[in-house]
Amino acid sequence: MLPKVAIPLKPDNPKSRLSCVLSDGERQTLLQLTLEHVVTVLKNAGLQDLDLLSKSPLPETLENSVRISFEAGQNGRTVSVLTDERDLNTALNSYLKNSADCRPILIVMADLALLRPENIQKMIEPICSDNTNDNNENNDNSRFIRIAPGKGGGTNMIYIGAPDVFEVKYHGQSFKKHMEEAKMLTLPMEIYDSFYASVDIDEPDDLTEILIHGEGRLCDFARQILSIQETNGRNKFEHKV
Ligand SMILES: Nc1nc2c(ncn2[C@@H]2O[C@H](COP(=O)(O)OP(=O)(O)OP(=O)(O)O)[C@@H](O)[C@H]2O)c(=O)[nH]1
Numbered sequence: 311m312l313p314k315v316a317i318p319l320k321p322d323n324p325k326s327r328l329s330c331v332l333s334d335g336e337r338q339t340l341l342q343l344t345l346e347h348v349v350t351v352l353k354n355a356g357l358q359d360l361d362l363l364s365k366s367p368l369p370e371t372l373e374n375s376v377r378i379s380f381e382a383g384q385n386g387r388t389v390s391v392l393t394d395e396r397d398l399n400t401a402l403n404s405y406l407k408n409s410a411d412c413r414p415i416l417i418v419m420a421d422l423a424l425l426r427p428e429n430i431q432k433m434i435e436p437i438c439s440d441n442t443n444d445n446n447e448n449n450d451n452s453r454f455i456r457i458a459p460g461k462g463g464g465t466n467m468i469y470i471g472a473p474d475v476f477e478v479k480y481h482g483q484s485f486k487k488h489m490e491e492a493k494m495l496t497l498p499m500e501i502y503d504s505f506y507a508s509v510d511i512d513e514p515d516d517l518t519e520i521l522i523h524g525e526g527r528l529c530d531f532a533r534q535i536l537s538i539q540e541t542n543g544r545n546k547f548e549h550k551v
């Protein structure tokens with residue numbers, strides 16, 4: 311069964327850890343470009359239903375750019391916008407509990423600038439039988455958890471096959487906390503290890519990854535804000551502040 315996708319969004323003061331190198335307007339642009347990239351990748355991977363879970367009312371321009379990138383309305387694709395002002399974990403856990411149809415949920419962060427369609431396909435494919443858990447109380451291997459770690463201990467994507475019982479615990483080494491949660495619930499669990507899925511754009515140095523590996527408008531944006539300095543025959547990226 312295809313999962314529903316949830317993308318949490320914080321449209322006010324986004325990417326605050328980049329405020330030392332990017333203006334507020336540039337950080338808004340970065341959010342929009344990374345979100346458009348992620349949504350295009352989800353569409354190209356064949357996903358159908360997208361929920362944007364926003365901390366504050368989503369600006370119309372951002373919502374429209376998502377609808378256009380996802381080609382909402384075509385081939386049955388849907389985009390819904392939900393607003394929940396509570397903190398990230400409270401909002402997402404309430405969303406998971408309220409997904410009445412118990413369809414699997416794939417949570418994807420909006421800042422995965424290097425994400426590729428094959429990463430999504432790997433995230434949603436059935437779990438390898440070697441990784442299933444004999445103690446799985448549910449005795450149902452469709453109710454598995456698959457985690458794509460982010461650098462520094464975060465969780466960039468998580469497939470939740472059991473949204474009625476699993477609770478997310480983002481921030482502060484969430485990757486380990488999510489593994490522990492799956493173990494505690496005796497759900498089958500797998501780690502999806504991919505460089506492209508592991509890069510989220512949090513700190514100034516992460517911008518260089520866009521310049522090196524990124525494509526299209528995101529790469530153009532990185533070129534505008536970074537310059538390449540050559541020292542002793544080696545390239546070094548510096549921020550144009
Ligand atoms: N709904 C919701 N989404 C959030 C919240 N905080 C962050 N997000 C989103 O969660 C994902 C990961 O966010 P972070 O990298 O932790 O936060 P950020 O706002 O992007 O950046 P910083 O301000 O530097 O922490 C992004 O898609 C954010 O837009 C929140 O409180 N509520």
Ligand SMILES: C[C@H](OP(=O)(O)O)C(=O)O
Nearest residue numbers: 464465480481482484512
């Ligand atoms: C939301 C948080 O993101 P980070 O702070 O790692 O960007 C996490 O993945 O737990």
